[in-house]
Amino acid sequence: MHSAIPLTEKVFWVGVNDHETDLFEALWPLPYGISYNAYLIVDDRTVLVDAVKGHFLDEHVNRIREALPAGRSIDYLVVNHVEPDHTGALRILRELFPSIRVVGNKKTLELLAGFYGAGGDTHVVQDGDVLDLGTHRLTFHLTPMVHWPETMMTFEASTGILFSGDAFGGYGTVDRGLFDDEMDLAFFESETLRYYANIIGRYSQMVQKAIAKVGTLGIKILAPTHGAVWRTQPRVAVDWYDRWSRQETKSAAVVAYGSMYGNTQKMAERVARALVDAGIRTLVHNLSHSHASYVLRDIWTSRALVLASPTYNTGLFPTMDDLVRLLENKLIKDRLLGVVGSYGWTGGAAKALTAFAERSKWRIVEPVVEVRCAAGDQDLERCAQLGRNLAAAVRA
Structure with a gap:
């Protein structure tokens, strides 16, 4: 009809x-x-x-x-x-x-x-x-x-x-x-x-x-x-x-990660757990499964963002590289950023994410966590500390 x-x-x-x-x-x-x-x-x-x-x-x-x-x-x-x-x-x-x-x-x-x-x-x-x-x-x-x-x-x-x-x-x-x-x-x-x-x-x-x-x-x-x-x-x-x-944001965080074998995922999840424990509404996206359309939606109204990526051919994991390019293209401004990276034989991911934050004039919340191969207990505690620091920055 x-x-x-x-x-x-x-x-x-x-x-x-x-x-x-x-x-x-x-x-x-x-x-x-x-x-x-x-x-x-x-x-x-x-x-x-x-x-x-x-x-x-x-x-x-x-x-x-x-x-x-x-x-x-x-x-x-x-x-x-x-x-x-x-x-x-x-x-x-x-x-x-x-x-x-x-x-x-x-x-x-x-x-x-x-x-x-x-x-x-x-x-x-x-x-x-x-x-x-x-x-x-x-x-x-x-x-x-x-x-x-x-x-x-x-x-x-x-x-x-x-x-x-x-x-x-x-x-x-x-x-x-x-x-x-x-x-x-x-x-x-x-x-x-x-x-x-x-x-x-x-x-x-x-x-x-x-x-x-x-x-x-x-x-x-x-x-x-x-x-x-x-x-x-x-x-x-x-x-x-x-x-x-106006890019008004809520007291919320997005954790977006790429992970080939689960090691970067483990770190991203530890940051997310600390954010949740601190009372911050947190959305988590595995970039190998979440389409960038939905990740952009959630980032648009969230005060904080965690980007976690392994190093891939000396640079960012491809899905993370795509997301970073989109974030720059959309002119998203004034966010808090937590950086998590991992590498095997050479670094690169954490450096690339830090450079993105500087270009976008986003505030990086310490610590920047970069781990060779797989995270140990001390590395995971640093991830938890990053989550707590981000939560405090969001509330501030």
Whole structure:
């Protein structure tokens, strides 16, 4: 069944749910799927706000046709974000609705031409421009680098709907409930945080600017391109993004380790045990089993991090090397770091982790524990001391 879902009397959700894609951006796991949200406004002129991934075109078009009055077509397609999971249907939409006019800012139209070729009717908007549909009026707010250079948000004043693009979105399909009052918000917060840490987090400074820009609009309904539509508590999603983009942390720690034969694991577990004994909520990730998507999520809101790695070909264990590169790329700042390393015939892991902390301007909590081969009782006691010192630093 292909049902358009009303947000208001004249505004409809015409998006799709994706249970087929295993990895978002071919990187991030989707165990609960993802939605591609699009919205249709029916007025004197009809507007489709964002579209969907091309693979799901049939379902998308069926919902559009269900919501369109008989004999009507689409006058405008507003593109808040060019990424192909929101524009993959563009070519076919132009064929099905030949009079459609694509609305976007200058960068939007440049990128669309790059992905899909030039052609079709277009309308360029600048920051603050208004598109009058009859009863509804759309105002465009440019929010560059949230998280592409062309991203913008579209506000409809009469309904108070902010079509926010990827901002305020999250992982997970919406077939079990589109609206915030229909969802398990504790579960959805976790998947939204994971989405934020994976996709948006690097651009936190620009998220702060965007929140300041649209924060006075009188938002009644928050309609992103992924995840829940917030019709009851739109401020909750904005507050989540506000906290995460400020990189506010909790009194918690993450212990992430790589281990080939269990020796580094034994040290990491001793640090974790000391943290737990000291009353610090601690999450432990074996990087050979935990996908970086979940590790990033947990690190994003934790004050302290322990990185434990064996030396591998004079450098970091590969899964740890991948994580460190991601942490640097995401611009995570102001964390406490405990360093644990091991080696057989030559060192290298502890030195590499210490260098990472210095580059990132993180505070290293002593002692740095590095062990040749396997840890003895004294080495394990130093690991426990590191855990106690980290706990004290977290509480401070």
